[in-house]
Amino acid sequence: MKNRNIFIALALFAGLSSCDDWIDKSPLSDITEENYFRTETDLQLFSNGFYNSILNKSPYDEQSDVYVQQELSDEMLGGENRIVPASGGGWSWTALRSVNTLLGNVDKCEDAEAAVKYTAVARFFRAYFYYDKVKRFGDVPWYDKELFSDDPDLYKARDSRELVMTNMLADIDYAIDNLPTKEEETSSPFRVNRWAALALKSRFCLYEGTYRKYHNLTLEGNDYAYYLQQAADAAEELINSGEYHLYSTDNPEEDYLMLFAEEDANPDEYILAIKFDYGMSVYHNATAHTLVPTQGRPGLTRKLVNTYLMKDGTRFTDREGWETMPFTEEVKDRDPRLAQSIRTPGYHRIGQTDILAPDLSVSVTGYQPIKYVQDPTASGGQVDRNDRSTCDLPVFRLAEVMLNFAEAKAELGTLTQEDLDKSVNEIRDRVGMPHLDMAQANANPDSYLSSADYGYTNVTGSNQGVILEIRRERAIELTQEGFRFDDLVRWKAGTCINQSIMGMYFPGAGEYDLSGDGQIDVVLYDEGDAKPEVPDAQVYQIGSDIVLSEGDHGYVDYHHDIVRTAFNEERDYLYPIPINERSLNPNLTQNPGWNDGLSF
Known part of the structure; x- marks a missing residue:
């Protein structure tokens, strides 16, 4: 087909769905394949849309067993709340079509070096796109060319997971070999470079290796150990390069918090970030998300809060009475990241001096997040309004790559103390935490992290202890960065979704100073008693305004009346293919356990 119309990159922000993705065309214009893709500027402008359409721009609000909202997600509710959608459901290919459009036309560029560079950019994003699809659906059709309405491949069956992963590896290896370095890419960390490609490789190979290991998935081709080794090698190459360093000003009480709250992404630790800017009116909602009811x-x-170690490196859950410890006691002398992730006694907004207590009216558990919460003067003083946050959001940062490296080697059985010292222990050094000792961890695995009530029951073997500790570190360091649910899936740890969702512990009616400033912040009173009049305090009646797990005392149990169905081990690790897609293409098989009423 000649003179096929193309999608200009910035117009790709609007999503399309279903098979229409492949045949919808933009209105006739003067820009055609014959006169576009000729210069590096053309290629750059066209590829700009990939960043918007493929990268996750709100990782801070993804729910899991360690982070919830007022309305639970379908994944957290389980059972019949998860249905086969008629359309949508993540089965969208618009972004891939635009990637393949660039790849199909890049040779028209008169600048040979630019053609190689943007081929690498496109192949990076194609690998990223397919990583999301494999996570969600398992086997998916592999497309490496732009399709049109008369192409028979529109109706092909799903390709094997191994074929897709093999092609993803080919794409990412090309990107690693041909993308510019940090120094060459002057827009770093907002454009992909060689190191971002290594980070992506470490991420998706770790996912695939652990998924196959814990799901006992054997496919013709490479085994789980192959992918874990690929993950470890990619991560180690990036770590050893010395191109990136963990952000630190030698202030362990603030550095973790400031990394995420600063207006501009830190180029030492952020390998790839998404740019937000007040002047350009490009915002996200992270600050208001945690401040506006x-x-x-x-x-x-509380399950996650319990996993933070004491400041001396001992386990909180080894302390006597940890189960019923009230808030001001449980948060004392803990890993400094706890006080940089939620409001704890002494908390104040960045740049402010007023001490603020956790606000139970805006946090259903009481453990109110502060990660990504900016200085109140940011965004022209509008940052607390809906969709007015402007701190850049991470896509890849060095700490994740370090954790990928440690976990891959632990799962392979090749982890050494030296490996931990240049990964997990570097992360702990930032906040002044004692180092993880591999021998000690394996000699005494944490029973909390391996319990059916709070942890992972399927971690076994000689490295059980250190694997559990790396998972602890990952949950804490990467909280609100969009990893947790995917981690549970690859670890075959869906039972964690079934575990209780609890918040702060209150021993009963009374007055509580949660901020540590000597002032009463929260008052709880029993049904039938007169409502207390306490100035500037949050006042709640037990049983109506606030529900406690044991009636007149216990954990905050906001979701007590929500019917949750157990995670379906035979179904819920993959998502269903929408009904309309299978109706249009009968060659698409449905994922196990999902009944869409179609039979072909």
Whole structure:
């Protein structure tokens, strides 16, 4: 087909769905394949859309067993709340079509070096796109060319997971070999470079290796160990390069918090970030999400809070009485990242001096998040309004790559103390935490992290202890960065979704100073008693305004009346293919356990 119209990159922000993705065309214009893709500027402008359409721009609000909102996600509700959609459901190929459009026309560029560079950019994003699809659906059709309405491949069956992964590896290896370095890419960390490609490789190979290991998935081709080794090698190459360093000003009480709250992405640690800017009116909602009661009322769960170690490196859950410890006691002398992830006694907004207590009216667990919460003067003083946050959001940062490296080697059985010292222990050094000792961890695995009530029951073997500790570190360091649910899936740890969702512990009616400033912040009173009049305090009646797990005392149990169905081990690790897609293409088989009423 001659003179086929193309999608200009910035117009790709609007999503299309279903098979229409392949045949919808933009209105006739003067820009055609014959006169476009000729210069590096053309290629750059066209590829700009990939960043918007493929990267996750709101990782801070993804729910899991350690982070919930007022309305639970379908994944957290389980059972019949998860249905086969008629359309949508993540089965969209618009972004891939635009990637393949660039790849099909890049040779028209008169600048040979630019053609190689943007081929690498496109292949990076194609690997990223397919990583999301494999996570969600398993086997998916592999397309490496732009399709049109008369192409028989529109109706092909799903390709094997191994074929897709093999092609993803080919794409990412090309990107690693041909993308510019950090120094060559002057827009770093906002454009992909060689190191971002290594980070992506470490991420998707770790996912695939652990998924196959824990799901006991054997396919013709490479085994789980192959992918884990690929992950370890890619991560180690990036770590050893010395191109990136963990952000630190030698202030362990603030550095973790400031990394995520600063207006501009830190180029030492952020390998790839998404740019937000007040002047360009490009915003996200992270600050208002945790401050405004209509924006979800998010909260960390007590299960996650329990996993933060004491400041001396000992386990909180080894302390006597940890189960019923009230808030001001449980948060004392903990890993400094706890006080940089939620409001704890002494908390104040960046640049402010007023001490603020956790606000139970905006956090359903009481553990109110502060990650990504900016200085109140940011965004022209509008940052607390809906969709007015402007701190850049991470896509890849060095800490994740370090954790990928440690976990891959631990799962392979090749981890050494030296490996931990240049990965997990570097991360701990930032916040002044004692180092993880491999021998000690394996000699005494944490029973909390391996329990059916709180942890992972399928981690076994000689490296059980250190694997559990790396998972602890990952949950804490990467909280609100969009990893947790995917981690549970690849670890075959869906039972964690079934575990209880609890918040702060209150021993009963009374007055509580949660901020540590000597002032009463929260008052709880029993049904039938007169409502206390306490100035500037949050006042709640037990049983109506606030529900406690044991009636007159216990954990905050906001979701007590929500019917949750157990995670379906035979179904819920993959998502269903929408009904309309299977109707249009009968060669698409449905994922196990999902009944869409179609039979071909």
